[in-house]
Amino acid sequence: MFIKNAWYVACRPEDLQEKPLGRTICGEKIVFYRGKENKAAAVEDFCPHRGAPLSLGYIEDGNLVCGYHGLVMGNDGKVVSMPSQRVRGFPCNKSYAILEKYGFIWVWPGEQALATEAALPVLEWAESNEWSYGGGLFHINCNYKLMIDNLMDLTHETYVHASSIGQKEIDDALPTTKVQGDRVITERHMENVEAPPFWKMALRGNNLADEVPVDRWQICHYYAPSNVHIEVGVAHAGHGGYHAANDKKVSAIVVDFITPETETSHWYFWGMARNFQPDNAALTAEIRAGQSKIFSEDLDMLEQQQQNILNNPERKLLMLNIDAGGVQSRKVIERLLALENTDSKIQNINLA
Incomplete structure (x- = not known):
């Protein structure tokens, strides 16, 4: 449903x-x-x-x-x-x-x-000349909620995306999750770590040194029914991390619009909005290519996960602390579905 x-x-x-x-x-x-x-x-x-x-x-x-x-x-x-x-x-x-x-x-x-x-989400970056956006579209054969789980728990980056954005420190920095109405926020901060390859490329793209330790952040925002926007970035260590001055960091928003197709497939509109070097078309193309590779790695994992679930309907999946973002997002979906179905029944009774 x-x-x-x-x-x-x-x-x-x-x-x-x-x-x-x-x-x-x-x-x-x-x-x-x-x-x-x-x-x-x-x-x-x-x-x-x-x-x-x-x-x-x-x-x-x-x-x-x-x-x-x-x-x-x-x-x-x-x-x-x-x-x-x-x-x-x-x-x-x-x-x-x-x-x-x-x-x-x-x-x-x-x-x-x-x-x-x-009722539309507010996308301030989409109407500002200080931001640049580049993205694409994948058709993925899995339920849209599996993609929400994926995006609200970035622990998998260490393993699925080891050559681009993954690093062991992600496992060591436990996330925190909070719910604000129909919105779920999961965030993770890492201090004094080495920037992974994708972020080294971004640092160079903003004319910043890429071989120095950095502070890194991931703040995942779930917006009902199926949008996830992730604040991401790195700053030269010791300059305030997420709150560092613009000349000490690269930051962006990973934009994920997840549109359900069927119970086992969805349209995935992915992209990245950034507020550094917004007029640099070559950098936009490089970031888009990097993101495409990263999300392609998710695609195979998610489709095979869906097939495993279909083949084993009696198996109950575990819910761990790292799954809190996805679990809370699913609770929002279930509540809104129940509310919509109740409203529909009341309307049908009134029309009868």
């Missing part, structure tokens, strides 16, 4: 060019396209005539045209026309609330009347 009354990243604006885009989100097949006045739109990816995917069609005069028999669908889900046919009695498709902001196309799979821009 998925939280439907929430905003999810569906795609990037550049994904909606001349052709429609079909994508399954929270178990619903949706077609995204640019409609009238070049505005992003989304409707159920199902032609009411013979069930063909509308995403295999094309766009004409701001409407979606089915590529099977030419049925024309408006962005409100109503059939506009069909060659040689009267369409007044044709059933409507579900249409979806859409927003284009922060460099992403967002979709609200639930009730349109509840969708407001105020």
Whole structure:
């Protein structure tokens, strides 16, 4: 089950060019396209005539045209026309609330009347010239909550990412976790350690020495329903760590938008926003390449983990202290799901 009354990243604006885009989100097949006045739109990816995917069609005069028999669908889900046919009695498709902001196309799979821009996460870095962002997209065959577990417990870096961001000191620095409403925060600080290869590259990119001891931090923020943003960085040791002056550190936000597809797959929009050398395109490309390699290492682990879980449904997984961030995030999801289901039942009773 998925939280439907929430905003999810569906795609990037550049994904909606001349052709429609079909994508399954929270178990619903949706077609995204640019409609009238070049505005992003989304409707159920199902032609009411013979069930063909509308995403295999094309766009004409701001409407979606089915590529099977030419049925024309408006962005409100109503059939506009069909060659040689009267369409007044044709059933409507579900249409979806859409927003284009922060460099992403967002979709609200639930009730349109509840969708407001105020419900979007606030991404200050996305609207500031002092920050630069680079990222990508992976399709991963595992439940989205396994990815949240992964991102809220970075202990795995020592082992999965040993050649890039992992180091033994991560195991020795125990994390702390706290819950603030629908938000979970797990943080870990390491003092006077050697910077791992990825962070040595970042230090050089900001014209800082990379062979000196550093203080390192990881602060993971879970935002319901499935966003994780991680404050990360290193500073030359002895200068205040997380609070060091900008000329003594490199810091960034690892941006993770996790959009459920099915119970065993999700769309993973990953990236890094940084506030040093924001105009350095070469550095952005180097960081993006490094991140892509790192997240590719997670991909194989997560997909095989999911398969193991499916093959062993009777096995109960252990919950240790290091899992607190993921455990608390799952509790938030369960609470919001229960609340949404209760509200839906009450609404159905009132309509009966």
